[in-house]
Amino acid sequence: MSVDLATIPSSREQCLALDAADPLAAFRAEYTLPANGTYLDGNSLGVLPVRTPEVVRRTVEEEWGKDLITSWNKHSWIDLPYRLGDRIAPLVGAGAGEVVVCDSVSVNLFKLLTAALRLRPGRRTVLGERDSFPTDLYIAEGVTGLFEGGRSVLLPSVDDLDAHLDDDVAVVVLSQVDYRTGRLLDMAAITAKVHRAGALMIWDLCHSAGALPIDLTACEVDFAVGCTYKYLNAGPCAPGFLYAAARHHDTVEQPLTGWFSHAAPFAFESDYRPTQGIGRFLTSFPSLLALAGLRATLEIWDRVDLELVRAKSLALTGLFIEQCRADGLEVVTPGQPELRGSQVAVRHPEAFPVVQALIERGVIGDFRAPDLMRFGFTPLYLSYTEVWDAAQALREVLASGEWRAERFSVRGAVT
Numbered sequence: 272m273s274v275d276l277a278t279i280p281s282s283r284e285q286c287l288a289l290d291a292a293d294p295l296a297a298f299r300a301e302y303t304l305p306a307n308g309t310y311l312d313g314n315s316l317g318v319l320p321v322r323t324p325e326v327v328r329r330t331v332e333e334e335w336g337k338d339l340i341t342s343w344n345k346h347s348w349i350d351l352p353y354r355l356g357d358r359i360a361p362l363v364g365a366g367a368g369e370v371v372v373c374d375s376v377s378v379n380l381f382k383l384l385t386a387a388l389r390l391r392p393g394r395r396t397v398l399g400e401r402d403s404f405p406t407d408l409y410i411a412e413g414v415t416g417l418f419e420g421g422r423s424v425l426l427p428s429v430d431d432l433d434a435h436l437d438d439d440v441a442v443v444v445l446s447q448v449d450y451r452t453g454r455l456l457d458m459a460a461i462t463a464k465v466h467r468a469g470a471l472m473i474w475d476l477c478h479s480a481g482a483l484p485i486d487l488t489a490c491e492v493d494f495a496v497g498c499t500y501k502y503l504n505a506g507p508c509a510p511g512f513l514y515a516a517a518r519h520h521d522t523v524e525q526p527l528t529g530w531f532s533h534a535a536p537f538a539f540e541s542d543y544r545p546t547q548g549i550g551r552f553l554t555s556f557p558s559l560l561a562l563a564g565l566r567a568t569l570e571i572w573d574r575v576d577l578e579l580v581r582a583k584s585l586a587l588t589g590l591f592i593e594q595c596r597a598d599g600l601e602v603v604t605p606g607q608p609e610l611r612g613s614q615v616a617v618r619h620p621e622a623f624p625v626v627q628a629l630i631e632r633g634v635i636g637d638f639r640a641p642d643l644m645r646f647g648f649t650p651l652y653l654s655y656t657e658v659w660d661a662a663q664a665l666r667e668v669l670a671s672g673e674w675r676a677e678r679f680s681v682r683g684a685v686t
């Protein structure tokens with residue numbers, strides 16, 4: 272059977288044929304996957320790459336255990352935030368020296384928002400979107416509180432941007448892919464609009480890095496933040512990354528002026544002098560062991576063609592959306608391919624117990640309050656057939672009413 276990789280399969284047989292022709296199929300063997308399950312939560316916490324335990328073991332036992340402090344030079348620990356940043360750069364369309372790995376998304380956003388407000392003296396508003404991931408909004412509120420007259424304004428929707436882009440707006444911060452709905456924004460058009468209004472643009476790439484091709488350079492983006500523990504599979508709470516366009520490097524002043532952003536950290540001078548380039552955004556050194564997890568996963572990403580990832584992601588999400596719609600479910604994620612990332616959100620009044628019942632069947636998705644089931648699709652380790660079967664499992668859980676069992680309504684501290 273000849274197979275068109277752009278087709279959305281409408282039968283299990285078609286899924287089997289697509290799996291047989293899948294150019295990404297070989298990557299699956301590089302991940303540790305649930306023995307009898309389908310993991311549809313890689314948009315929350317990515318799975319463990321097979322190579323990671325060995326890279327972490329080497330870092331612990333050989334670099335730390337044997338070479339001890341000489342590792343800073345011998346194993347070039349000191350350059351890791353830069354070297355790993357340069358390996359993330361092609362995944363987000365950045366140039367060499369424009370991405371650095373450090374801190375968390377929230378902390379990096381704090382640095383960038385403060386820097387952006389300082390780059391636009393006289394303007395005091397930070398614009399965000401009310402439904403963005405809350406930490407971004409909380410950080411914006413914290414940062415604007417530090418500036419006299421500073422205010423954080425939350426748009427009811429990104430569609431209201433025009434009405435709020437006045438000459439007090441210093442910076443706009445948005446997620447490229449919405450963490451709940453999976454809606455994908457037009458990075459080029461929005462960034463251009465924000466620039467026309469004289470403001471700077473920060474993108475949160477947590478739900479897009481590793482999920483689709485991104486071109487920060489072509490879109491003339493000023494700054495971006497992203498995480499490495501979702502689609503990039505660096506491990507739980509692995510460090511974030513920060514992008515700053517080279518044109519801002521000489522003028523930017525970030526507030527967390529720790530010693531690793533100093534021009535000569537090992538000169539131990541009493542006065543602060545910022546280093547040149549992206550290193551200005553460092554504060555202290557990220558956890559070395561967490562960097563080992565990132566190092567391991569990037570050995571896979573170095574070989575990945577993101578256009579293939581995007582094509583398969585659209586087929587997998589398209590397949591899941593069509594199956595859900597056929598069952599009369601309310602799919603919140605946009606049907607148009609150019610408007611969605613790599614996840615599908617389905618609204619259901621009993622979303623929490625339905626997700627728990629699915630997990631018991633081995634299909635691992637998650638729940639986002641108040642009423643969304645969220646399923647992430649990661650083309651490097653999912654097959655078409657298992658996504659077909661996952662949609663079937665959801666159909667069966669709903670049809671049987673098995674989710675009504677009391678045990679599925681018990682909530683842990685983390686939902």
Ligand SMILES: Cc1ncc(COP(=O)(O)O)c(C=O)c1O
Pocket residue numbers: 375376377378404406407446450475477478498511
């Ligand atoms: C869109 C988005 N931004 C920020 C964060 C939080 O990042 P961190 O805990 O690294 O600060 C998350 C976490 O899931 C997220 O989804």
